[in-house]
Structure formats: C-alpha cells, structure tokens
Amino acid sequence: MLTALWPLIRAIIWSAIGGAIGYGFASGLVTFTDPPQNLEVQISLAYVGALLGWLFGIGVWKYWGREWFGLKPDHNEIKGASRFFSFSIDHKVIGVQYLVTMVILFLLAGALAMLLRVELANGSQNLMNAEQYNTAMSLHGIIMIAVAVATIMGGFSNFVLPLMIGADDVAFPRLNALSYWIVPPVAVLLILTPFFGGFDTGWTAYPPLSTAANGPDGTLLFAFAFLTFGLSSILGGMNFLVTIIAKRAPGMTWGRLPIFVWSVFAAAIISLTATQWVAYGLIMIILERTTGMMFFAPTAIDAAGVGLSGGSSILFEHVFWFYSHPAVYIMILPAFGLELEIISHFTRKPVFAYKWVVRAFFAIVFLSFLVWAHHLFTSGMGQNLHGPFMLVTELISIPTGIVFLAALGTMWRGRMWLRTPMLFALAMVFNFSIGGLTGIFLADVATDINLQDTYFVVAHFHYTIVGGEIFAIMAALYYWYPKITGRMYNETLGRIHWAGMFLFFNMTFLTMFIPGVEGMNRRVAVYPETFNDINFVVSIFAFLMGLSMIPFAYNMANSWIRGDVAGDNPWHASTLEWQTTSPPPEENFEHEPEVFEGPYNYGRKRAQASQRPARTPAPAEGD
C-alpha cells in the first residue's frame, strides 16, 4: 500500500520544501518594505512554492521537465492500482482520477449543505455562529462550483471523449495529467481555509468585504484556490479543443460527432477564454490584499496630494461575472450533450434536429459572453445598461428551447428503455424546465430588483445546476459505469437513488421558492420568525435528499468490487466508446476504428447494416 502511495508522498515532501522556500523568500522580501500587518505575503509565496513543489514531486520533472534540460524523461509505466496515484498520462486513468475526486468532493460539500440546513431549520442561532455559517456556506458554494465544472469537463470528457471520436488519447497527454494534478492542491487549500479564519464572502468574493484589511486570511487562500482551479480549467479546455479538431478517427467527420463531443467543444471555448477574466479578478483581490493596490477603493490621492479617480468595487463584479456567467454554460452545455446522448440511446432514435442543436450550442456560447451584467441590476451599474442586458439574457432562452425541443423530439414515439440513466435524463428535462422558467423572473429587471439576494435565487440556481447538471452527471455516471469499471451497477439501488433524489430534490427546492418570493434573504444564519415553519419543512426534505445519496455511494463503491461483469456493450449503444472492451485497453482500440455513418444509426439503416455492424473497428486493409 505504501509503495502505491509513494508518488504522493514524494509530492507532499517536495511541496513542504517548496512552501518553506517560498515562505523564507517572502519573509526576506517584506523586510525591505513597510512592516507588514499580517502574514499574507508569506502565505502567498509559500503557497506558490508549495504548488510548484507539489507538481515537481508528483512527476512533472521526472516525466516531462527533464526533457527541457536535454535529459531523457522517464516513461510512466506504473501498472495496477498505484497508477491512479501517479502522474499517469493515460486519459482513462486521468478521467477516473477526476471522477473519483469530484464524487468525494460532491459528497463532502453535500454534507456541508446538511449542516447549513441544520442551522436554518429555525430562525435562531443553533449550531454555528455567523462566521462559521458564512464559511460553511462559502465552502459549499465554491466546492460545488468546482465539482460542477470539473466532473464533466475533467472527468467524462477525459474518459469518454477520446473513445467517442476513436482516438488513442487526448492531444497533449502530459498537459492533461498536469491539469488533473493541479486540482488536489485546490481541494487542500479550500479544506484548510477554516484554520485560517474561514472566509465569509461567499464564492463570489465581492470586494470590499473580500479585501477588508481586518478580514480573515482564509479569503486569500480561497482566491489562490480558485485561481489555481482556473488554470486547470484553461489547460483542459485547450486540450479538448485540439483533441476534437485533430484526433478524430478516419471518417469521423464533423457531422458524425456524437452530440456530447459537440457540447464539450462549445464549453471548452468558454473555459479557454472566459476563465482568464476571473483569474484577473482574483489577482486583483490578491494584489489589493498583499500590496495595498487600489483597484476597488473609490478615490485615491497621489503623492502630491491631488485626488485621482480611483477604482470601484463594480470593476470586480464585471470581471467576475464575465467569467462566472459563461461558467454556468461550461456546466450546463455538456450536461445538455449528456442528456441528448442518453435519451437517444435509450429511445433507440437518432438525436432530433442534430444540426440545429449544434447551432444552438454555438448560439449559447456567443450569447453567454453578452449577458454577464444581469448579475449587476441592483449593484449600481448604469441604468441605461439594464434594458440591453435584460433583452440578451432573455434571448438565450431561444437556443436553450431548441435543445429542449430536440430532447422531446428524440423521445417522440420512441420506445423508451427506462433504466437508471434514462430516468435521470428524463428527470433532468423536467427539472431544468422549472429552472429555466424561474430564470425569466430574474432576467427581467422589474422582478429581479425584488427577488435578488432572496431564496428565490437560491432555488432557481439549484434547479438549473443540481436539477439540470448534477442529474445529467448522475445519468452519465450510471450510463458509463460499465464502461469505466467493467462491471454493472445494481439497478434496484440505482432506481431507489433516482426516486429519492428526484422526489426530495423537487420538494426541497420547490418549497424554497415560497420564502424567496416572500423576501427571505439568502446568506444569513438568522432570520425572522415568520419563516420558521417553511424552513423547517425545507430542512426535512433536504435531509431526505441527503439520505438518497447513501444508496448512490454504496452502489458506486460496492458494484466496482462485486458487481456483475458488464460486457463490452450492455446498452447495445451505437457510439464508438461501446465498440471496444470494458474497460478499454491501453490504446483504446485493437485497430484504429474507421467510421462510415453518423453516431446514432438506429432504425432504418440498422436493418440494412445487420450483416456488418457498421461501426465496429475493422482491421486495417492489408493486415
């Protein structure tokens, strides 16, 4: 066991060394400047040192960096379970690393949500004080955001996407490994924040609260964690774009890409460009905290005593939402892809209006860059901007509607096979339509001014991201479970999980709209007595939803060890990832696959092709 963990131990040792060097360097540096009020410069450079040390130790040097100095890099040929703890460049290993990390973080942040609901079960202070509540709320937010971004764009894209396009790996395997190994420091940093005073800003980290001189150091750790996570997201987005453009198997034309691949392509464009903006926002917070710069203070005085116009905290809100609104499309676009993919395979029909769905994806990408300021309707932004941003925001419902129509059109007169993945995909269609419809009230300025910062926003957001994306992730976890592990999950437990999660999710968050409309503020631990009863009900439903995760966690862990052997293609699905063994061999396919037809050749064509399954990889000519 210890030998399996050796790369991790080596990385921890190196990160301790790097952290110590960074701390020492910073301590020397601050002696040349004014006496510092706190240790934030030291913490910053110690973290940078520790991160570099971690990456150095985990294998960036051994398997990659040596090459830059003219030395021969090692090949990572670790086999067995220990490859999951090493700098493996196999996209399937990296996919599993992402998925397991993200499921663990999901359960952790879900447990935090349970704590929040205990606190909110009645209006008085009963479990946590205000700071602890804010820290728990902020941690729940940012960890779930990371899970929502990286489970699909890191986990499923890594494991499934190269298989779907018939590639042997992603375009840049070592970069891929690097983008995964950047993630554990993020998790460690976030888990450490409570020991540095926590952070009370929520995941949005608006200044002046996040740059307050007497604020806790936890905010700094949070900023570094988010920044590091963004780096991973950028590198991943770049890698998947090049993979889809360059690594498709012969015959895999753009028109034959499975719809999930298109959705990842669209989302990767957003993570490649928009993420840089939030990086700048977080760098501004870090600089303002550590060097006393003035991005957000309204006025400043120059050395001659003349007042210069200074920055404004709205700068952060603009920069932050220029990423964070497109970021919800990084989450939901691949979820749409998963939904259509699964509905198509489980109704045995091609995706309805395939080309229009692809067009809709790119329309969403384009519009997503033009809607950020609808988060600023009540922030003091210029009134003249309200109208245009309301209009553009509501325009997004048109391409989203096309995706919905495609989902319904695919199901139309199909023979649905109601296994757990399909049940989750159907639930996603139901939930997301409620999420979308309630979004109209928040896009509309007149209603938003009344509803903003209430539980209506919380309920709406959870309907789109949990009801929409997390349900799609659950569907995909069950759908690809046999491909990833080679074993079948337990169908009964899967259905229990689905029933519990679907029922109690809806009861929790539908109920939550009521205190929202009545004006109950979010992000507070203590609230007026009139909301006591309704919140007690919400808490009970939330606990029941939490309970539904127990069969899920048990099923995932137990079936991996004791599940029935699944076979190569238990769903009789037509896309390429099912035409190889489960789990796939090292280079994914015995022979390089050749593609002659679209991804969903169900129905008429299927009958003609019955002699030769059209998409089974054929041996190369001349073999």
Add this chain to the structure above:
Amino acid sequence: MTTAVRKALPQGLDTGTMNRLGLWLFLVSDASFFLALISSRFFVVRLETPEDVSQILGLGLTILLLVSSLTAYRAEVAAEHGDQANFKRYIIATMLMGILFLGGVGFEWHEAYKHFPPSTGYGTILFTLTGVHATHVFSGVLLLGFIYFKGKNGAYGPDDYYPVEAAVKWWHFVDVAWVFIYPTLYLVQI
C-alpha cells in the same frame, strides 16, 4: 457506404499541426487576459495619465521590444536554414534585449514608486500591467535560454525546428501585447 467513401476518409492531423494549434489557442486565451488588464485601466482611472510619466522611457522600451522581435524572427529563419552561427547570434541578441527591457521596467518601477505608488489609481494600473507583462517577457527569456542551450550544438534543423518556432511565436505575442499596453499606459490623454 462502400469503398468510394473509404478512400475519402479524412485523417487526423499530425503532431506538428497539433502543437501549433495548441499554442495558438493558448495565445487566444492569454490575449483575453491582456484584454481584461487593458480594460481595467479605463475603468479605474478612465483616461487620466499623470504629467510625470516618463514618455522617453516608454518609447525606448517599445522600440527595444520591437527590434527584439526582428532578431527573434531572424533566429527562427536561421534555425530553419540550419545556419548555426546566425541562430546563436540572434537568439543571444534577442535575450539581451529582453533582459535590457526588464531592466528598463525595473527602472520605471523605481521612478514610478516616487510619483505614483501602488496606492494610487494610476500606480495600481501601471504596476499591474507592466508587472504582468514583464513576467511574460521573463518567461520568454527563459524559453529562449532553453532553446539556446538545446540548439547550440545543432539540435534543430530544417525539418525539426518547431521548438524555436514556438518560443519565437511566444516572443512575438508578448511583443504585440506590449504594443497594446504602451498606448494604454502612456499615450492616452483626455
């Protein structure tokens, strides 16, 4: 779907094209970071530029960086033609100009700290933009250094000079970024 299609099957791209594509996408990503930096200038200090900004220094730094882009280009051409002597000469020249640029930025910081420290609006923007850009220049110098030490014994030839091309492309990118930062910091006036 028979043999006629089989002949026309489009193939995947080769490694060189993939690397170039990846680098271009990374440049697009980094360009959006510079876009964020530049737009923040107009948010924080609008169009104000203090009188005592050293125009001579700004112009000098710009010229230095533009000339270094020319030598970087010559180094790439030399590598492509297998001209070892010129390759080494031009890489060294580019690196020296890069280091001189960093020195110039250091001097600018030293001066700027007296007139507009980081606690003023303009100082905040100046230190941030030049700081981020100088970090990019520093990374470019490091990359050219790697290229020099790997290439000085003739590691790159006409068929395989992609690392030189990549480092030089990065250098050009950093240069172009400065072409936008320079007017943003020095030339904007009310």
